[in-house]
Amino acid sequence: MALGAALTAIFTLAAMISVVWVPYDTSVLTIANRTLPPSLAHPLGTDHFGRDLLSMLMAGARTSIAVALVAVGIGIGAGVPLGLAAAARHGGWLDEIIMRGNDLIFAFPSLVIAILITAVFGPSAFNAILAIGIFNIPVFARVARGGALPLWTLDYIMAARVAGKGRGLISVQHILPNIASLLIVQATIQFSLGILAEAALSYIGLGAQPPTPSWGRMLADAQTLIYSEPQLAILPGLAIVGMVLGLNLLGDGLRDALDPRLRRVRG
């Protein structure tokens, strides 16, 4: 978990710094400086357009994190209320409709729909966010519903109902805080999946468009250069692996730390 947190922190920090400062402007092409080896001026060298690789990776981290973060936000924002509502009306028509709708979204191969969305509205980082975000909704709805259902049978919820609180208020005041740990763990998982999805979409040219740097795009550009300039194909890939690995380890660690039941079993 410490390793995961450290990896995540490094990339997040790099992304945050890149918002205010990158070593070199990533939209300026200096062909004379192309594919320079690492040096003091360019710690990781330059790419085939003479752009500083470190700057590209930092700005790429920003794109990836921003896309994945907003996509998770969409998932939580729409999915959690739906899941809570389904659990509050368990067995009712609302529950049935929400869960059937969920199944339906799950039936679509996610990337196929992402591709459809970008086909209809044109490729952009915004549409990539939308496409990834839509698939986060049923995930969070399911987790929220699954976590909330057993809580509804507990005495303190019954007490709250006897006290005259409505189902909506109970969901927000009593259920939500108790499923927060579940949601946090799921959020880290979806975050890492979002990073992978963004990379894949950008790689096939349906995500962030140039000149916005993104790891997937950098890999696509480097594909034909993999033998002559392997570092161009390896570094962005390592960045993706590092970020995703960090998030996954962090998620596992958080799950163990936040779930007392699991801790007892392990201990």
Place this chain on the structure above:
Amino acid sequence: MTLFPAPARTSSVAAMMHMILLRLLSMTLSLLVASVVIFVMLQAVPGDPAAFMLGLNAQPDTVAALRTELGLEGGLIQRYVAWVGGMVTGDFGTSYTYRVPVAGLVADRIVVSGPLAAYALILTLVIAIPAGVLAASHRGRVSDWGVMGFTQLGIAVPNFWFAMLLVAFFAIYLGWFSAGGFPGWSTPVQAIKALTLPAIALALPQASILARVLRGALIDTLNQDYIRTARAKGLSRRATVIRHALRNAAIPVLTILGLQFSFLLAGAIIIENVFFLPGLGRLIFQGITQRDLIVVQSVTMLLVFAVIAVTFAVEIAYTLADPRLRRRSAT
């Protein structure tokens, strides 16, 4: 979560038929909704394909004739019904760019994508089952840590990047495989060789996930009393795992495999692009770049059908695998 509860006190066969019927009904409903969503989405695309195909100097009556030929005339509902009716009878429409039936294009491409998916699935199982069994039966030891570390990495590696590295090493450096393309099935050995690197790239993340799920499921079953009984009656460790534990761990594994089918299809779109394989994924992708929307529409529908059908098959499979589920109607 069925709409109607199974009738009480019926034989297990009748209950199962009931469940299958309900599932079929819900599957048909899903397909219908999916078809509406896909159809409506693609109606939002601006531009007239007929005018696009014929260029700027086309005569209005030529454009009108082509529109009729492509089935673009008529109201929204009329066109939707025509499209769905066509899909059911195997008429997927006519490609705007190639001017040939989409069904023919699909048939040409499915002989690449189908075997690729099957190959990847086999590799997934071949890697995941031994790895999961090894980790679970040596829990906490070096081999367990090794499998867990390796699979953690396998999940984090984007498959297209892994594919690029495979190409760089095995195709360019060692020269064992070609870097891309597909020679066709007239030379089966060459064809399988061409699919090997793509299948490995597709299988690695799926195998990593499956191995972890299998390990978890096996550890759960290995803690059960009947496993201790089996060991106590003198069954070897290996025999216990194979004969008793694996069978009971099959349910979560089947579930994940069903879900993975959808990821496999999505992954194939990307991987086919890395290796320039003329499969369904590349067909969809080309359809988008060439604005060949009927191809996109019909192939997407076909993929969604495949995913829903596999989900259905998995649900039936686990009612067969687990007698306990037969009595309850599926959740």
